[in-house]
Amino acid sequence: xxxxxxxxxxxxxxxxxxxxxxxxxxxxxxxxxxxxxxxxxxxxxxxxxxxxxxxxxxxxxxxxxxxxxxxxxxxxxxxxxxxxxxxxxxxxxxxxxxxxxxxxxxxxxxxxxxxxxxxxxxxxxxxxxxxxxxxxxxxxxxxxxxxxxxxxxxxxxxxxxxxxxxxxxxxxxxxxxxxxxxxxxxxxxxxxxxxxxxxxxxxxxxxxxxxxxxxxxxxxxxxxxxxxxxxxxxxxxxxxxxxxxxxxxxxxxxxxxxxxxxxxxxxxxxxxxxxxxxxxxxxxxxxxxxxxxxxxxxxxxxxxxxxxxxxxxxxxxxxxxxxxxxxxxxxxxxxxxxxxxxxxxxxxxxxxxxxxxxxxxxxxxxxxxxxxxxxxxxxxxxxxxx
Amino acid sequence: xxxxxxxxxxxxxxxxxxxxxxxxxxxxxxxxxxxxxxxxxxxxxxxxxxxxxxxxxxxxxxxxxxxxxxxxxxxxxxxxxxxxxxxxxxxxxxxxxxxxxxxxxxxxxxxxxxxxxxxxxxx
Numbered sequence: 243x244x245x246x247x248x249x250x251x252x253x254x255x256x257x258x259x260x261x262x263x264x265x266x267x268x269x270x271x272x273x274x275x276x277x278x279x280x281x282x283x284x285x286x287x288x289x290x291x292x293x294x295x296x297x298x299x300x301x302x303x304x305x306x307x308x309x310x311x312x313x314x315x316x317x318x319x320x321x322x323x324x325x326x327x328x329x330x331x332x333x334x335x336x337x338x339x340x341x342x343x344x345x346x347x348x349x350x351x352x353x354x355x356x357x358x359x360x361x362x363x364x365x366x367x368x369x370x371x372x373x374x375x376x377x378x379x380x381x382x383x384x385x386x387x388x389x390x391x392x393x394x395x396x397x398x399x400x401x402x403x404x405x406x407x408x409x410x411x412x413x414x415x416x417x418x419x420x421x422x423x424x425x426x427x428x429x430x431x432x433x434x435x436x437x438x439x440x441x442x443x444x445x446x447x448x449x450x451x452x453x454x455x456x457x458x459x460x461x462x463x464x465x466x467x468x469x470x471x472x473x474x475x476x477x478x479x480x481x482x483x484x485x486x487x488x489x490x491x492x493x494x495x496x497x498x499x500x501x502x503x504x505x506x507x508x509x510x511x512x513x514x515x516x517x518x519x520x521x522x523x524x525x526x527x528x529x530x531x532x533x534x535x536x537x538x539x540x541x542x543x544x545x546x547x548x549x550x551x552x553x554x555x556x557x558x559x560x561x562x563x564x565x566x567x568x569x570x571x572x573x574x575x576x577x578x579x580x581x582x583x584x585x586x587x588x589x590x591x592x593x594x595x596x597x598x599x600x601x602x603x604x605x606x607x608x609x610x611x612x613x614x615x616x617x618x619x620x621x622x623x624x625x626x627x628x
Numbered sequence: 629x630x631x632x633x634x635x636x637x638x639x640x641x642x643x644x645x646x647x648x649x650x651x652x653x654x655x656x657x658x659x660x661x662x663x664x665x666x667x668x669x670x671x672x673x674x675x676x677x678x679x680x681x682x683x684x685x686x687x688x689x690x691x692x693x694x695x696x697x698x699x700x701x702x703x704x705x706x707x708x709x710x711x712x713x714x715x716x717x718x719x720x721x722x723x724x725x726x727x728x729x730x731x732x733x734x735x736x737x738x739x740x741x742x743x744x745x746x747x748x749x750x751x
């Protein structure tokens with residue numbers, strides 16, 4: 243696999259109630275295209291990650307809509323939906339198209355408009371990623387699902403609410419210097435622990451916010467790059483996808499995300515790396531507990547050691563293996579359909595040496611994007627192209 | 629609209645005759661409407677009687693909820709495990725706290741114009 247990332251951009255994340263999904267996506271796409279000496283007419287295919295547009299915007303068919311508004315209505319398109327892993331999955335479709343020789347230049351991105359409809363509608367919309375009868379009809383919510391995962395995890399390992407809170411403190415600290423981040427203020431351990439309960443042990447600051455945002459990548463084949471004088475700095479060296487049962491109740495160990503473990507193994511094998519080779523990671527910290535499960539799934543530590551990895555500062559931006567230097571979903575924000583691509587945008591900035599929280603000499607970066615409570619997962623390994 | 633399999637599942641719980649599905653080949657457990665065994669791929673899972681009592685695996689109190697349950701929060705949601713190696717999600721009835729390992733009895737709460745809600749009552 244040799245797809246190259248020629249352009250990568252995100253809009254600011256937060257509140258964009260003056261814009262529609264098509265306008266916000268266009269901003270991200272034009273910014274990504276603008277980083278390459280290309281125009282929209284060079285694009286062979288468009289893949290757009292989006293999860294809840296049909297509910298928040300009364301708008302489906304986002305792939306076709308976005309291509310239309312970029313002035314390329316004739317190219318093949320698709321909306322890719324895999325809950326919170328929608329645009330990570332879309333990246334894999336883009337690489338498929340390039341590997342199969344079906345496209346040389348693919349625009350892959352994601353967009354979600356969550357702010358305008360309010361927390362109750364969003365909680366309802368997010369619940370569509372869960373099992374409707376077995377989870378939603380019982381009154382379970384997404385924070386509730388992750389709270390149950392946290393409870394089983396904390397019941398198995400010696401992990402406290404303070405340990406979970408350290409994830410929020412770290413990621414909010416990283417968000418301060420990221421100009422696209424929704425939250426640019428630090429929080430203290432006490433503020434996290436004393437925040438109003440959402441689904442204990444998770445409080446308000448253990449949860450990512452609701453966010454408007456869009457992200458986009460221009461992925462090109464090596465042949466196209468060579469023939470057009472492009473020399474992208476970053477290549478997609480490996481990718482892995484895997485699944486698990488949709489409902490949490492059907493998993494033997496709720497304190498473990500098997501789909502992410504399998505996706506990581508596949509991505510590492512494809513890239514020919516081991517976890518010790520990784521310089522920087524963006525992981526799916528939709529809730530504080532999720533980052534602990536993520537670092538374990540990625541093999542950055544043994545199972546049950548995720549909290550120690552965090553509390554000893556190893557995942558801090560100056561630590562041994564920095565995780566979520568962007569601020570993660572908790573600080574940067576989580577526009578669901580855009581998140582997977584947004585993670586790649588952040589890793590591209592690290593590998594190009596232009597990240598606001600730059601990790602020195604980053605050569606290998608990993609993204610970890612999870613749908614629902616872990617029923618779908620996609621991991622990408624990015625490397626400096628050489 | 630409520631799926632008819634879910635109505636049937638809840639009605640059986642209501643009659644105190646809950647059913648689960650067991651793989652005809654390897655004995656793996658599942659819940660309706662699962663027909664294909666998730667472990668061995670056998671296309672036939674057969675109905676079998678499920679206990680009324682289960683053990684709490686994990687519980688959380690939901691403070692922020694969907695429009696449908698707004699006004700009821702906070703309430704507690706539990707995942708409990710049955711002897712038949714089945715786990716089920718339900719709402720805790722009453723005000724008692726539960727902890728992992730506590731015994732609960734499965735039930736159904738019916739409300740006008742709503743799909744049935746699976747419940748657990750501390751036993």
